[in-house]
Amino acid sequence: MQSGPLSLENRAGELQDNGQPLLQIRDLKVGFAKSHGILPVINTANLTLGRREAIGVVGESGSGKTMLCRSVLGTLDRHGARVLGGQIMFEAHDLANAPESVWSKVRGKQIGYVPQSSLAGLNPVINVKTQMVEAITAARPMSVQDAEKEAVELLEVVRIPRAKDVLREYSYQLSGGMRQRVMIAAALAQKPKLLVADEPTTALDVTVQKEILTLISRLRRELGMALILVSHDLAVIEEVCDSLMVMYAGASFEAGSVSVTVHAPRHPYTKALHDSRVDTAERGKPLEAIAGEPPTIGSWPSGCRFWPRCPLGDDKCRAGDQPTLRHVAQQLTACIYAERMGDGHD
């Protein structure tokens, strides 16, 4: 491996952490409270994230990946949902169902957030400066002058040119990429230990996406932050993340390092997701589409939720509950037939 002072420092930092994960989500269950009862949206999710580690969460719409972000940010109740079970261990504190008094010390301070839509994330009638100052002074009271100075520094950290001019502008005057940079700068204001980015580049052009991904991965390394990057795009996660968690119908299906999970998966859904990619498909060959449709929230099938679409699905798969994650080779997988899957398909 690399030598040099920087890498030594990193190693020392890791030893200091005693190998304790920064974030550990165990058997998380989340649901919406409806008049006729509880509508489950996550059942069950598991995720382990070390310090400075970047994990990607991939899943299709309805898989629960955005609700997972909201669980980690403590904003479920704003959307009419709540934690029904399980743990969200962050630095040895269980945040599942933590009161707002606890969340207000964590959210935005130790856990930063970059939303999908930077247009919705910024207030259109307040200029960038006011919003940046608010983000900075939220946890650290200081004079407006000092906060403004820091705002300029933060905008420079996210490589915004003419930072002083941009401070006076409003969100509608900025391009999508610039808005997303401002959102990242605001998220960095309290030097969070963990950054949660929910589809941060979905609405952006491919060249701007590249800039934002480059920025996020560079900042993560420079500031020693851990990262949860939610995306429906495996290619994006492959570029930025160390590890990957695959979600389907509200459950964790597979987790492991990015390269093994993508190229030697131990869950048929992960394999199917990779095989249906158009960006790696061979021209002239039909795409390997996954048959059928993902189940809608609240009407998950019995047993493994993927069995109706799964090439390995049989009577054993449809019995009982959604299988929980277990170790197979280097992977965590929820498939009861994971051993049947070979060592790679590429």
Place this chain on the structure above:
Amino acid sequence: MPNEWVTGMTEPLLEARAATVTYGYGGAAFNAVNDANVYVQPGEAVGVVGESGSGKTTLARVLVGLQPPTKGNVLLEGKPIFGATAQRKFPRSERWKVQMVFQDPYSSLNPRQRAWEAVAEAVSAWQGLRGNQAKTEALRLLRSMGISPEQAEQFPHRLSGGQRQRVSVARALAPKPKILIADEPTSSIDQSAQAQLLNLLSQLQRESGLAILFISHDLGLVRYLTSRVYVMKRGDVVEQGDTVRVFNKPENPYTRLLINSIPGHSSLAETTLPYES
């Protein structure tokens, strides 16, 4: 550079010749599409790639006849449908040949029409079928797009994004068109639904001889599906040619930038951010 439509053996099915679309007036005027020469041969799969603001959607609207070019011509099977030499602006008798699939399957279907009704309406309008005959034909078209008769009875909100987009394609196929213009057909649907839709579209193109013009910001999709591609930037076609050639040996710096921006094409660590020396 020789004009390819002059040297080509067959006559293009659909063609924009020196088409310019100007928005705004006076000092605020700008060309959303600037002097574009774009053609599609019968049965061909062609891509138009570009970022937001490149003019690709405006070009699609011009080609499908939703808006006339400010300057230049649009020719369908060699006959001008817009422009100075057109006798009549895109007569109804010609319109069935060019059909469009829109980006957003949520807003392009009538929420108060069942899936089969949306298709049957187009069947009645273009094939002159009525009542049960129109419904039977609608169900046949829907089935060819993988929509079951049970699903065809549903209103759009009961269908997934991928299913809705396949209903939209079935409706576009009702007049038995010669070319389909698909404007970002998969950008609002999930990946597994995307693969289903793209397989159906490329099967149509290969087996039924339907020409398809894919308008997309997704370079991976265009690389996989098309045989020829146009790259647009701020209204200009900056590069065009054989898709494999353009992706392997891009000539224009902007094309190179686009291709290097595809996730996985060049490492993030080696990327220089703009505003950095």
